[in-house]
Amino acid sequence: MSEPDAQAAPELSLSVLIIGGGACGLTAAIRLARAGVECVVIERDAVPGGSTALSSGFIPAAGSRVQRAAGVADSVEDFAADIQAKTGGAAAAHLAQAYARAAPAAIDALEQAGLCFELLDGFLYPGHRARRMHTLRQRSGQALMAALGQAAADAGALVLTRTLARELRHDGLGRITAVACERPDGTREHIGCDALILACNGFGGNAAMVREHLPAMADAVYGGHAGNDGSAVRWGRELGAGLADMGAYQGHGSWATPQGALVSWAVIMDGGVQVNRLGRRFHDETQGYSEAAVRVLAQPDGVAWNVFDDQALALVRDFPDFQAAREAGALRTADDVPALAALIGCDARALADTLRSVARDAPDVHGRRFMRALSAPYHAVKVTGALFHTQGGLDIDARCRVRRADGGLFPNLLAAGGAARGVSGNDVAGYLSGNGLLSAIAGGHIAAATAAEIAGMALADEPSR
Structure with missing residues (x-):
């Protein structure tokens, strides 16, 4: 007072x-x-x-x-x-x-x-x-x-x-x-x-x-x-x-759950995507990780999956926050799309359609332009939206x-x-x-x-x- x-x-x-x-x-x-x-x-x-x-x-x-x-x-x-x-x-x-x-x-x-x-x-x-x-x-x-x-x-x-x-x-x-x-x-x-x-x-x-x-x-x-x-x-x-x-406020749409650790947005900016539990993307991820918090929370169960590949993993593997998330068990790996779909719990065909759209060198339905396709093996982290600071x-x-x-x-x-x-x-x-x-x-x-x-x-x- x-x-x-x-x-x-x-x-x-x-x-x-x-x-x-x-x-x-x-x-x-x-x-x-x-x-x-x-x-x-x-x-x-x-x-x-x-x-x-x-x-x-x-x-x-x-x-x-x-x-x-x-x-x-x-x-x-x-x-x-x-x-x-x-x-x-x-x-x-x-x-x-x-x-x-x-x-x-x-x-x-x-x-x-x-x-x-x-x-x-x-x-x-x-x-x-x-x-x-x-x-x-x-x-x-x-x-x-x-x-x-x-x-x-x-x-x-x-x-x-x-x-x-x-x-x-x-x-x-x-x-x-x-x-x-x-x-x-x-x-x-x-x-x-x-x-x-x-x-x-x-x-x-x-x-x-x-x-x-x-x-x-x-x-x-x-x-x-x-x-x-x-x-x-x-x-x-x-x-x-x-x-x-x-x-x-600063929100973050990449908070590993249930581990409670930050997953660097660099994996998204280097070609990764966010999909919901139905295997569908739901926004242009390059707009920012702060507003992504609200968009992730609006998905079924309030969660999403960050999906990326070896190239993105190499970019962030030495970041301390990513290391902490990995050590907590947040990082999962799948050899192919069916295995990734089983991990997420979604329909494999729906997920395959989503990942095929990433390969297009043109703005997608959300307005994002991808410069490259994702390639197997795929890495995934289950995330939710979080409030970081005001x-x-x-x-x-x-x-x-x-x-x-x-x-x-x-x-x-x-x-x-x-x-x-x-x-x-x-x-x-x-x-x-x-x-x-x-x-x-x-x-x-x-x-x-x-x-x-x-x-x-x-x-x-x-x-x-």
């Missing part, structure tokens, strides 16, 4: 306080600490992870040093246009531009802090016109979080783990004065600050908020982090902050300052990442691959500069080199 400030002085007071030690909070902390700005991160878990640790760890950016070194022709303008195109023009224009501009600078700054990025190769995620997914060699969100944590420690940023932010204290006029935190032994302490960055969470783990804002996902599997409990939204409501794009939240301006419901700005309250509105419009179909980490990394980079300015310091610009 949020409460008007009491008279008792906080036990500790500093320039910038950050709630949330995920990718957003750590990106902000790294930039602040490397510039000599005093900051502390409050993190509820013993080891920072959040939504990022559950992701593939791919960060989209146009114009970074890594992308230029790879000879990829891309631009901030093209990236912002791709964001808007995915949403049909519904993405917050000021944020799409701000995040597209900040992303390459944020990637370059993190490289200077010790992270080593490379471009993901071999395929394009839906909606991206160029290779712009930045990844660590390990290709996992856990590796990204470990690297960010090490960079934060090297920079001298203090991360208070196992510390739960309980309430925001303010002066009655909207200026945040302190945060009340609960330590593992149950004791509370108040930490004062000149500027507060909410980098904590979305609301995907709050069943009541999901029912209110995302009714299509009310009964879906939740594949996100338990810390996404809607605290930022709740605090914002209590303070009178505006909310925006609350109907936006893309709506506190309304913010291009500098990540939280807006009041009446349009004004809070003097020292900032938000980014899952706590704030993203750039996915107001619907599941607006999610462009990587939008979550774009909001986290670019948003954290921007919020750091804004917070430093509020605290009376200025960070040097870090244009992409």
Whole structure:
């Protein structure tokens, strides 16, 4: 909750306080600490992870040093246009531009802090016109979080783990004065600050908020982090902050069931298909894995099968998330169409007709154009639709300052990442691959500069080199 400030002085007071030690909070902390700005991160878990640790760890950016070194022709303008195109023009224009501009600078700054990025190769995620997914060699969100944590420690940023932010204290006029935190032994302490960055969470783990804002996902599997409990939204409501794009979220139509593991959409983009238990395709899979969640859930029994071949398997076999799904027993293999039909439990003739349609070098009935046919042996994974994380939240301006419901700005309250509105419009179909980490990394980079300015310091610009 949020409460008007009491008279008792906080036990500790500093320039910038950050709630949330995920990718957003750590990106902000790294930039602040490397510039000599005093900051502390409050993190509820013993080891920072959040939504990022559950992701593939791919960060989209146009114009970074890594992308230029790879000879990829891309631009901030093209990236912002791709964001808007995915949403049909519904993405917050000021944020799409701000995040597209900040992303390459944020990637370059993190490289200077010790992270080593490379471009993901071999395929394009839906909606991206160029290779712009930045990844660590390990290709996992856990590796990204470990690297960010090490960079934060090297920079001298203090991360208070196992510390739960309980309430925001303010002066009655909207200026945040302190945060009340609960330590593992149950004791509370108040930490004062000149500027507060909410980098904590979305609301995907709050069943009541999901029912209110995302009714299509009310009964879906939740594949996100338990810390996404809607605290930022709740605090914002209590303070009178505006909310925006609350109907936006990242779903995923490739959640292995019953294993509960993510199966990379790369197998689909490299020629794979989704069929229902009748052996029929039901959508253009290249439109995106987020909206696929709703389409899969609409199929009989709310499930589908990812069907792909050895070529696609070779592309993803080393991805940690795919390895986890495989080790859990999600991957099945069939030598021919009758065996695949028996595995799925569908009519072999219907499935054969479906796979024959994949061979056509022309748009099919769903609008997808296949460049090659699938060949035996066939691989299959039974999947369902899942909710991963929300893309709506506190309304913010291009500098990540939280807006009041009446349009004004809070003097020292900032938000980014899952706590704030993203750039996915107001619907599941607006999610462009990587939008979550774009909001986290670019948003954290921007919020750091804004917070430093509020605290009376200025960070040097870090244009992409």
